[in-house]
Amino acid sequence: MGGELSKSRKLNNGIVAAVCLAFFTGMVGMAYAAVPLYKMFCQVTGYGGTTQRAEKQYAGRVLDRDITIRFDANTNGIPWQFEPVARSVTIKIGETTQAHYSATNKFDRPITGRASFNVQPEMAGAYFNKVECFCFTDTTLKPGETLDMPVVFYVDPDIVNVPELKDLKTITLSYTMFPVEKKQPVASSTPAAGNSTNKVSDTEASLGG
Template sequence: MNPIPQFSRRLLERSSRWSCSSCQRAQAQWQQRAGARRFVSHTSTKRAQQTTESRTRASANAPRMDRMKEEYNKKNNSTMFYTISIILGTVAFSYGSVPMYKMICQTTGWGGQPVRAHGGGFGGKEDEDLASRLKPVKDAKRIRVTFSSSVSDVLPWKFTPQQREVRVLPGETALAFYTATNNSDQDIIGVATYSVTPAQCAPYFSKIQCFCFEEQRLNAGETVDMPVFFYLDPDLLNDLNMRGVETVTLSYTFFSKLSVWNPANRGVLTM
C-alpha cells in the first residue's frame, strides 16, 4: 500500500483547524472521493463473493452423468414397452377382427351379411323355433335369388356358382352349389366371405349350412363342390323396406389364408 495518500490524509486532518476555506473544500472533496473508492471496492468484493456462491450452488445442483443416464434409460425402456404393446395389439386385432366381425354380422345382418339360422341342436327349443319359420308362405310372391362369385388376385383358383338363380318363397329352404378348382401346382388353403344385396334383405337371409369363413384346403388341381343351404325369413313380408324387392343376390369371394381380410374397408391386406 502507498503511504503517501495516508500521510496526506493525516496531515489534512491535523491542519483542518487552521486551514483556509479552499483547503477545507479540497479536504472534503478528497474525503468524498476516498469514500466512493471504498464503496466501489466493497461492492465489487461483495459481487465477486455472490458470483462464487452462485456458481458453487449451480455446480452442486447440476445433475450427475450417471443420474442422467439412468433417467434416459427409463424413458427409452418405457417407449420401447409402449411400442411393443401397440404392435402386439395391432396384430391381435388383425387376427381377431375376422371371427368377431363374422359373429356380429351373422347375428345382426350388418354389412350385408346373411344371418345364421337359429338352431343347431337336436330336439331343443331352438330347433322348434327354426321349424316354425321353415313354413313356406304359399300366397306370397316368389323371390329371385341370384348367385355371384369372385376370387382374390393372389389366389390361383377358379370359383363359380353351379346355377345362376333360384326362385323361393319366404320360409322355403333352398340348396345351391359353388365349384372351386385349384389351378396351381401347390396345395392352398382359402377362406370365403359373402354378402347379400340389397342390404335391407340381409337380416332375413338365413343360412343353415355354408362354407363361408371356414378354411377350405384344395390340393393341386383339385375341384370340389361347396353347398349353401338357406331360406328367406317370412318376417320380411312385414318389413316396409322389403316391399318392391324382387331380386336378392348372394355374393361369395375367396381369399388366400395368407391374406387377412379387413372388414372396415372390405379389402385385403397381404401378409
C-alpha cells in the same frame, strides 16, 4: 443438488417412456381386436350385407310368397375356377333351400382357399340365414381337383315386416374366394414385419405374385 436433479429427470423420463410403451401396446392390441369385433358386429346386425348363421335348420312359418336368390362368384388371387352351379333359384320366403357352387384348382400344387361373402341389398343380410356353408371352413384342393360346395339357407319371414324390404323380389348372394397364407413356424429366419418393406406372402410368392 445436480445429482438429485439428474436422478429426478431420469425418473421422469422413465415414467414417460413406460406410459408411451403402454399406450403403443394398447393401440396395437385394439387394432388386432378391431377386426374380429367388426366381423362379430356385422354378423349380428347384417351390416355391410353380412349374412346370418343359423345354428339349426329353420322349421318355422313359410310364406306364400316367392323370392329369387341370385348367385355370384369371384376369385381374388387364387388360381381356381369358382362358379355357382345354377345362377338363380326362386323359393318361398321361409323355405330352407340348398344351392351349390363348384371349385376347381387350376394350379400345379394344393391350394387352400377361404370364401368371404355378402348379400345385396345389404339390409337383407340380417334376414338371410345360412344353416350350412362351405364358407364356414377353409377348403384345400389338390391340383386339378374339383369340389362341389353346398350352401343351405333360408330367408327369414320377418323380412316382410321391414318397410324398405317388404316388396323385395331378388337377393344376390355373392362369394369371393381367396388364398389362405401358410402360417410361419415359431422359429423362423424370416425378418419381422416391421423390419422389411418388401415382405411377400408365401402364397403370393408360390403363385408368382
